[in-house]
Amino acid sequence: MTEKIQNTLRDSKGARWVALIIVSFTMMWGYFLTDAMSPLMDMLGISIDQGGMGWSAGDFGWFNFAYSLFNVYCLMLLFGGIILDKFGVRLTGLVSCFFMVLGAGIKYYSVEYIAPGGEPVLNLPLIGLCLNKQVLVACLGYAFFGVGCENCGITVSKVLAKWFEGYELALAMGVQVAVARLGTGFAFLISPGLAKSFSMSTPLFASFILLVIGLLAYMVFCVMDMKLDKQLPHTAASNDDSENFKITDLKYILNNKGFWLIATLCLCFYSAVFPFMKYATSLMINKYEVNQVVEFDLFGSHFIQPLAGLLVMLIPFGNLIMTPVFGSIYDKHGKGATIMMIGSVLLIIVHVLFALPLFNVWWFAAADMVLLGIAFSLVPSAMWPSVPKIIPLKLLGSAYALIFLIQNIGLGLVPLGIGKVLENLCITGTVVRDGAEVVQYDYTLPMCIFAVFGVIALALAYLLKVEDKKKEYGLEKANIK
Numbered sequence: 001m002t003e004k005i006q007n008t009l010r011d012s013k014g015a016r017w018v019a020l021i022i023v024s025f026t027m028m029w030g031y032f033l034t035d036a037m038s039p040l041m042d043m044l045g046i047s048i049d050q051g052g053m054g055w056s057a058g059d060f061g062w063f064n065f066a067y068s069l070f071n072v073y074c075l076m077l078l079f080g081g082i083i084l085d086k087f088g089v090r091l092t093g094l095v096s097c098f099f100m101v102l103g104a105g106i107k108y109y110s111v112e113y114i115a116p117g118g119e120p121v122l123n124l125p126l127i128g129l130c131l132n133k134q135v136l137v138a139c140l141g142y143a144f145f146g147v148g149c150e151n152c153g154i155t156v157s158k159v160l161a162k163w164f165e166g167y168e169l170a171l172a173m174g175v176q177v178a179v180a181r182l183g184t185g186f187a188f189l190i191s192p193g194l195a196k197s198f199s200m201s202t203p204l205f206a207s208f209i210l211l212v213i214g215l216l217a218y219m220v221f222c223v224m225d226m227k228l229d230k231q232l233p234h235t236a237a238s239n240d241d242s243e244n245f246k247i248t249d250l251k252y253i254l255n256n257k258g259f260w261l262i263a264t265l266c267l268c269f270y271s272a273v274f275p276f277m278k279y280a281t282s283l284m285i286n287k288y289e290v291n292q293v294v295e296f297d298l299f300g301s302h303f304i305q306p307l308a309g310l311l312v313m314l315i316p317f318g319n320l321i322m323t324p325v326f327g328s329i330y331d332k333h334g335k336g337a338t339i340m341m342i343g344s345v346l347l348i349i350v351h352v353l354f355a356l357p358l359f360n361v362w363w364f365a366a367a368d369m370v371l372l373g374i375a376f377s378l379v380p381s382a383m384w385p386s387v388p389k390i391i392p393l394k395l396l397g398s399a400y401a402l403i404f405l406i407q408n409i410g411l412g413l414v415p416l417g418i419g420k421v422l423e424n425l426c427i428t429g430t431v432v433r434d435g436a437e438v439v440q441y442d443y444t445l446p447m448c449i450f451a452v453f454g455v456i457a458l459a460l461a462y463l464l465k466v467e468d469k470k471k472e473y474g475l476e477k478a479n480i481k
Contacts, residue, residue, distance in 0.1 A: 003209035005240055006465070007231065008226060008228060009051050009224060009228045009231065010162075010163055010228055010231075012475070013167075013198070014101050014395075014410040015224070016163050016167065016172070017163060018170075018177060018224070019159070019163050019175035019221055019224055019225070020160065020164075020172050020175060021215050022177065022218070022220055022221040022224075023093075023159050023175045023218065023221055024156075024179035024180065024300075025162075025173065025179070025214060025217050026097065026152065026214035026215070026217050026218045026221075027153065027176065027179070027180040027183070027214075028179050028180055028182055028183035028186075028212065028214075029098050029207070029213065029214040029308055030148070030149040030153075030180070030182055030183065030211065031101070031149075031180045031181065031182075031183035031184045031187070031212040032183035032207055032210060033103075033104050033107075033145060033149075033187075033204070033207035033211060033285075033376065034067070034145075034149060034183075034186070034187070034201040035183075035184045035185065035187035035188065035191075035277065035278075036187045036191050036204060036206075036279045036353070037063070037187050037191070037203070037311040037388065038040060038188070038191075038277060038280075038338040039187070039191055039192045039281035039283065039308070039312065040191060040192065040200065040203075041055075041057075041060050041197055041278075041279065041281065041282045041283070041435070042196075042282055042285055042438055043192070043196070043200065044059075044060065044061050044164075044200070045057070045060075045438055045439060046436045046438060047363055047437070048116050048117045050256050050435075050436040050437070051180055051436070052436065053111075053116040053117075053134070053200065054114075054116050055116075055135065055438070056423060056459075057419045057420075057422040057423040057441070058100055058128065058130075058419050058420060058423045059131065059419075060278075060419055061138050061415055061416040061419020061420060061422075061423075062129065062131060062135070062139060062416060062419070063135060063138055064142075064275070064278050064411075064412070064415035064416065064419070065139075065413065066138075066139035066140070066143045066146070066319045066412075066417060067142050067143065067145070067146035067408075067412060067464065068146060068408035068409065068411050068412030068413075069139075069143040069146070070143050070144070070146065070147045070254060071146055071147060071150050071404070071405060071408045071410065071412075072200075072405060072412060074148045074410045075405070076151070077147075077150055077151065077154070077401050077402075077404050077405040077408060078398075078401055078402065079145075079188060079325050080092065080150075080151035080154065080246070080399060080401055081154055081398040081399070081401020081402065081404075081405075082296070082397075082398055082401070084151075084154060084155055084158060084397030084398070084401065085394065085397040086183050086393060089155050089159050089162065089225060090186070090225055090226070090284040090310040091154045091458075092151065092220075092224045092397075092408055093152060093155040093159075093218050094215075094222065095148075095151075095221070095438040096147075096148045096149070096152035096155055096219060097148065097152060097211070097214060098146045098148065098215065098216050098217040099144055099145065099148025099151070099312055100145055100148035100149055100152065100214075100215075101143050101148075101208065101211045101212055102148070103141045103142060103143070103144035103145025103146070103149075103216055103281050103464070104141070104143075104145055104204065104207050104208040104211050105141070105145075105208055106137065106138075106139035106140060106144060106145075107138055107142060107145065107204050107207075107261065108141075108201055108205050108208050109141070109205040109326070110134055110137035110138040110140075110141055110201070111138060111200050111201040111204055111233045112201035112204075112205070114133055114134040114137055114239060115133075115432045116132070116306075117132060117134075118130065118132045118133055118134075120132055120308070121133045121136055122136050123392055128420065131277045132184045133452045134376075136248060141390055144430040146408075147312050149480050150404050153404060154397060154400035154401050154402075154404050155397070156407050157173070157222075157340060157387075157396070158396050158400060159225075160172050160173055160176060160275070160399045160401045161396050162393070163228075165256040165388070165393065166480075167327070167478070167480070168331050168480060169331065169385050169388070169479050170184060170328070170330040170331040170381060170479050171324055171327045171328045171331050171387035172327075172379045173324075173327060173380075173381070173384045173385050174324040174325075174326060174327025174377075174380075175324045177319065177323045177380050177381070177384070178319050178321070178322075178324050178377075179205050180324040181314075181315075181316035181317075181319035181376075182317070182319075182320050183321070184245060184277070184315075184333075185200075185284050185313045185315075185317040185319075187318035188277075188281070188309040188312045188313040188316070189309060189310065189313045190203065190206070191299075191309070192281070192308070192309040195208065195463075196456070199344060206285055210466075213270075216358060217426040222259065223330075232371075233455075235475050241282070245479040249394070249395055250395070252285060252391075252395060253391060253395055253398060253399050253402060256388045256390060256391070257467055257471075258467050258468070259387075259390055259391060259399060259403075260465065261460055261463055261467060262383060262386060262387060262403065262464060263402060263406045264339065264378075264406065264460055265457055265464060266383060266403050266406065266407045266418045266459040266463055267381050267406050267409060267410045267451045268410070268454075268456040268460060269343070269344065269347065269378070269383075269453070269454075269457040270407050270410060270411065271410030271411070271414045271450075272348070272351065272354070272450040272451075272453035272454050272455045273372070273376055274373075274411055274451075274459065275333070275410070275411065275414040275415040275418055276351075276372075276450050277312060278297070278305075278415050278418075279415075279418060279443070280312040280315075280369075281308045281309050281312050281447065282441065282443075283354070283365075283447075284308035284311050284312065284362075284365060284445045285352075286440055286441045286443060287360055287365075287442075287443050288311075288360055288361065288364075288365045288376060289360070289362075289466075290307050290308040290311060290365070291308070291433060292307045292360050293393045300360065306364075311362065311365055311369055314366060314369040314373055315369055315372055315373045315376060316373075317373075318370060318373025318374065318376075318377065319373060319376055319377050321375065322374060322377035322378075322381075323380060323381045324381075325377075326339060326378055326381035326382070327376055327381040327385065329381075329424060329480060330381060330385060330478075331383050331385075331478060331479040331480050332478055332480060334384045334475070334477040334478045334479075335382075335476055336382040336383075336385070336389075336475040337382070337386075337461060337464050337465035337468050337475045337476060338465065338474060338476065339378050339379070339381065339382035339460060339466045340378070340379050340383055340461040341372075341461040341465065342378055342456035343375045343376075343377075343378030343379035343452055343461075344375075344457040344461050345374070345380065345458060346371055346372075346374055346375035346378065347376075347379075347453075347454035347457065347458075348377040348451055348455055348458065349371065350368055350371050350375060350442075350456035351447050351448070351450040351454060352367060352447075352451050353368050353371075353444025353445075354443070354447040355447035355448050356451075357444070357445050357450060358404070360372050370428055380473075381458075382423050384399065385479060386473075387399055387400065387403070389473045389474050390473050391473060410453075412481045414453075417449075418446050418449070421425075421446055421449070422441050422443075422446065423446055425445060426440055426442045426443065426444075426446070427441060427442075427452075428440045428441065438465040
């Protein structure tokens with residue numbers, strides 16, 4: 001029997017995984033900045049005369065909403081997907097990395113060089129918008145960063161579909177998601193300590209430097225991808241030029257019921273996870289009274305590390321192990337829609353447990369976080385590799401872009417809504433922490449809202465399984481051929 005000759009980078013397992021490591025590394029630092037300020041809500045809320053920034057829960061909500069502002073309401077994600085399918089992963093990825101670096105720089109400037117407080121510079125009472133200069137500029141930086149990070153996300157998804165089609169695609173996407181979540185974990189692990197030990201802007205400066213390194217790493221991948229395109233001028237390369245892609249082909253996506261089920265499932269599931277993580281550190285402090293800190297010396301500097309962020313860190317660090325495992329299971333055994341249903345059920349259980357007035361102790365919160373980490377590994381490990389089974393490769397960039405755009409509606413509006421709910425319905429008084437007076441919140445209602453998103457996600461996962469049986473997408477079948 002004649003042995004198959006491996007004459008392309010894509011056919012080389014080593015080369016495929018090197019490409020995966022490089023693009024995952026870039027996304028990891030993008031996710032680091034995404035949540036660099038998430039565990040700092042209570043610190044930002046300390047009054048200016050006590051050394052804080054004086055941000056309200058509403059300010060924090062508008063700041064998180066800004067991440068999706070350009071992506072959703074200026075359709076930057078949709079345009080990014082079309083550009084991705086038209087011009088390929090190299091140009092789109094490099095431009096996305098540039099926007100991430102730009103946004104990181106603006107965020108750092110706002111916190112480091114603009115004085116907190118002051119008169120509102122943007123005031124729209126009809127929608128409850130009232131921002132001072134520092135918060136407004138921080139929002140602008142986060143909006144630019146959001147354009148880069150989300151478009152980089154869809155680019156990396158198409159990179160993996162291109163390099164791993166017919167191979168261990170779900171495992172590769174699981175590894176990429178896991179490494180990206182590692183960036184989130186580092187944010188919850190490092191940001192509070194950096195802010196307490198140095199200044200509130202230090203995590204943002206670190207993010208800026210790391211994103212520059214991520215941009216350089218993506219340039220290395222571009223060299224590899226150019227070589228692959230030269231090796232496969234009529235197959236892999238043609239997927240990245242304009243010969244196959246036409247704007248009119250988008251109707252195939254828009255008329256595809258399976259696509260819309262995955263897109264809305266993504267919206268509801270992620271609306272119950274990422275927005276929750278924005279407030280999770282505050283939840284640990286307010287409900288479970290995790291106020292302790294650890295102090296230590298490292299490299300000649302004295303660090304103060306709050307423990308609340310360490311509990312939230314269990315989610316992304318759990319993803320690091322479990323998402324590739326579940327992805328490998330999907331590759332070998334299938335059951336993609338079933339895996340998404342199981343993850344949705346666990347999500348509901350988690351938020352119901354957080355809402356109940358029971359076991360208000362740190363170990364119960366830690367156990368619930370571990371359970372959320374499992375749910376957060378199950379659904380993405382099956383959802384993202386399922387899209388190429390429904391949508392052809394030449395339209396995959398636009399498909400992922402539309403999913404990310406729909407997801408960003410939740411990533412923007414849900415944190416904003418939770419911030420308003422906390423500010424208007426959940427304040428129970430004030431307490432003194434670390435010598436500063438801060439607002440105390442009751443998180444029961446926000447947890448109930450997150451649980452409802454989980455219920456809707458479960459219903460959509462079930463409908464997706466039914467649709468798969470009708471259309472034979474192969475979601476319940478193995479990926480490895």
